[in-house]
Structures are given as structure tokens and as C-alpha cells.
Amino acid sequence: MRRQSYHHGDLPAALLRAGAELVEVEGADRLSLRSVARAAGVSANAPYRHFADKDDLLAALAEHGCADMVDRIAVANGQTARDRLVAVVQLGVQFALERPQMFRLMSGSVCSTRPSVRTAMDAVQAAIVRAVGLDASCDIEEATALCTGIWALTHGLSSLIVAGHVHPGSGEGIDAYVARVVRATVEAAKFMVIEGLPPTNTAQ
Amino acid sequence: MRRQSYHHGDLPAALLRAGAELVEVEGADRLSLRSVARAAGVSANAPYRHFADKDDLLAALAEHGCADMVDRIAVANGQTARDRLVAVVQLGVQFALERPQMFRLMSGSVCSTRPSVRTAMDAVQAAIVRAVGLDASCDIEEATALCTGIWALTHGLSSLIVAGHVHPGSGEGIDAYVARVVRATVEAAKFMVIEGLPPTNTAQ
């Protein structure tokens, strides 16, 4: 039943699949075009029929990564805005933990320059805004700023957790930890002297 | 007056200086040991007298980067905790904008594995905790979580700004933009339905 189609069948897809796997194994930095071709079972230069060069392949990989992230974030749900906001960060961190090297690739320089990847990244931001869902009743500028903050929080927390610089308490799951950090951050006003009153560590 | 000392004088320091400069020029990924040696004016293998291998040099560079960041964050100041917290993120983002590739190196994998760099990174976290200064009167666990959030926010916002995924509004400076995002995030409770009340975009 295997489709014995034209030559390889669908080499572009096969290269992207192999590339996505290899990126996790070798790291985004050390990924080589040759190894991707090897993994897809074709000669070293076959990819050049479908991708202009190595960066082009990397960009395509990053785009798929962004699409994956958008799909995951779209699932975020919750009664309150706070719940949804926590869910967004949890889902983002989950992505980063499952695909750490893809996450690194998406944070890398390929993604700043290529317009197609920038567009894909913008879609991530849009997905976050949609998932948090603040548009209706809030100051639009402040809501946008908050969503940028949530994105940054997602990004940063993912980075720090993946790198092992921060981690859940003993016996605490990742999701619970993330929820705790996000809540403490967005509710900082609740337990912190915000304005007017004397700060805790200033001599004055 | 130039010290005509033993051979080079202080090659380790010269290599670190050259390395720090080259990292910004070539990018942390593409930095080669040979180019650092070249820039320091010594032969390709001279660095091996002082660093075990390339990773060892990269680790040392990252440690210096962390120390720089600690110094910068230590300067954070403000009457209220909120001001200090905003200042920390501003200083962190400034660092990332001035030394984007060093920032990338510090977010990279060299820094997860080497104990010396992990220690240097822990110092960054400690510097943030110190600068925010919440210890005295707050729930210690929630204060720690908030500081982790601030670190993540710093990290993530830096990443997104450096990559060009987010940016200040027209006519708005970086510091003002960062302040706006951080405030919107830590004061989310202020203008957002936090609990109990119906969310904005849920059918229910």
C-alpha cells in the first residue's frame, strides 16, 4: 500500500521531519544539512532541490515550531483571565520542555531576520493575546502590554527551566510550579508595597 | 611604562577580552578558538596553556558575563518595591541590548552543564532577589516565586526585544517600554478579573 510515487515521494516533508528530530538530538547549533539529508535517506545535496540553503531549512523548521506552539497555546482555557493566563504559560513551558532545542532555535537569530519566521512568531504573540482574551473590557494598551509580559514570562521561564537555573520545589510538578510563579508575578500588587509606602530595604 | 613581562604578560585576560569582543561580532555560536587566539595576537594553540578546550573558554566568558550582569543589577534602586522591580528588568534588558550575543551565550547550553557557570548564574538570581528586596515583611515563598518571575520576565523580555519580536511604541524609549510592560504584568490584578467573576471571552 506504500505509495511508490515520484522518486522520494515527499522529500521536503521528510527533511522537515528528520530535521525536527535531529534538532533535538544534536542541538540547533550543531545541526548540519548533511546529517538531515542522511537521516532522510538521500544524498547530501538532495535538499538543495527544495531549500535554498541550510538557513532556509532552519527557517522552515522554526516556522513549524511556531505553528506547533500556536496550536498548543490555542488550547489554553479557564474561567478567569488569571486562569487562562497561567494556562498559557504552562502550555508554553510544556512546549519548551518537550522540544527544548526547537525552542532554542526559535529564540535564535534565524528567527529575527527571515520575514517568514517573523510572521510565524507574530502568530505566537497573537495566539497568546487570543488565549488570554482581555480585549473586551480592558484598556487596550495595558492589555497588550500585559500580553507582552506574559509572552516574556513564558519565554523566560522556559529558558530558565530548560537550562536548569530554576526548578520546582521537591514533590512539586512543573505545572504547579509555573502556576505559582506566574500568580506571584501577576499578583505582586497583592502582597507588595506598590506605591507611596516605605519599601522594605531602603534606608530612606 | 608598558610592562615587558613574561612572554605575553597576561594572556588569559587578553583572551577573555578578545573573546568577549568577538562573541558580539561573530555570535556565540560561530565563535572559534582560533579567531580568539588570532585577535589576542598569539598562535592558534596558545590558549591551551590556560584553557582546557574551547568550551572552557566559553564557560569563562559566560562567567564574566554573569558577573557584569550582577554588577549592573546591584545598582537597581527605587523608593517602592515596584520601582526597584521595574529597575531590575530595565537594567537586565539594557545588558541584553548592549551585549546581545553574550546574553545568548549565557542562555545557552554551556551554562547549564558547567558548575562554575551555574554558580555564576545563581549569583544573578541572588542579585535580583537582593535588588528587589522583599525579604523583610513578605511571605518568603511567594517573594521567591515573584523574584523568579521577575528574572524570567527580564530574560524573556530581553530575548524578545533583542530578536525584534517586540519593540517600544513610536517615540517611546526602551526603558519606558520595559517599565510599561513590567507594570502591566505585576499589576495585572488591578485591571483584570482575577477570580470568581466571569471572564471576558468565555461562552460559559
Next chain:
DNA sequence: TGTACATCAGTGAACGCGCGTTCACTGATGTAC
């Protein structure tokens, strides 16, 4: 103070490697008539 020796920080040449990319090619597929 002089001298013999150990140490140490450099040099220059060389290694093997895997890489990205190009070249000329081949043979399968699609298509016009």
C-alpha cells in the same frame, strides 16, 4: 653574584574531520501532439 637546571608559555607545522555547496550527470515522470 653566578651558574645549572627545571619550568613554563609560547611557536609553527601538521592531523583528520565534517561541513556547505557546486558540478555534471541520470533516470523517472509528466505532457503535447
Next chain:
DNA sequence: TGTACATCAGTGAACGCGCGTTCACTGATGTAC
């Protein structure tokens, strides 16, 4: 339906490159007596 031809997706060999690292070495520096 058959045929001639264009297109297209692969192959295999080769290129030049810069890399990390090793080797045997040299000559400056430090030190014990």
C-alpha cells in the same frame, strides 16, 4: 495509444574551508645552591 521531448528530483564525486586539537620544539623566566 504511442512517441518525442521537456522537466524535474535525485546521485556521486569533488571543491575548498576553517575548525579543534596534537606534536615536537624553543627560548624566556624562575630558582636552588
